[in-house]
Amino acid sequence: MLDDDSPSSPAEPAPPLTTVSVHAGAYLAHDLASAMPLVCTSVRQSVPGETLWERTALALQRVQPARPYPKCDALTVLVRDNGRLTARFDVNVTWRGAVATLVVCDVPRIKHAPIPVADDDDVVTVARKVFAAGLPQ
DSSP: OOOOGGGOOOOOOOOOOOEEEEEEEEOOGGHHHHHHHHHEEEEEEEEEEEHHHHHHHHTTTTTTTOOOOOOOOOEEEEEETTTTEEEEEEEETTTTTTEEEETTTEEEEEEOOOBBBOOOHHHHHHHHHHHHHSOOO
């Protein structure tokens, strides 16, 4: 039997190409561009088995452009897989720390416990700390 004659098996889908964008400011659906200026982006080929959280955390390690990044008390992280919006993370910084809320299809899903951040942390540092805290140990 030749390899060409073997029964066809469904091919496993390729891992997604994950694009993460960090925006300064809170998400406002009606005024996206002015309310949330783009700070940086990252594109990363995911590895099979990685969770959304892992893909985002790893992508945040290599963002463009390089520093300096703004500081603010709200930021929005958008995650796209193969160009399609997968999730939005709304992050608010308070005296208790940074709190991230995962939003999928405009419905809040998960609110992460506060993550300690420093007063002088910029938006990318805050995002990295939030996602690093959610990684498996």
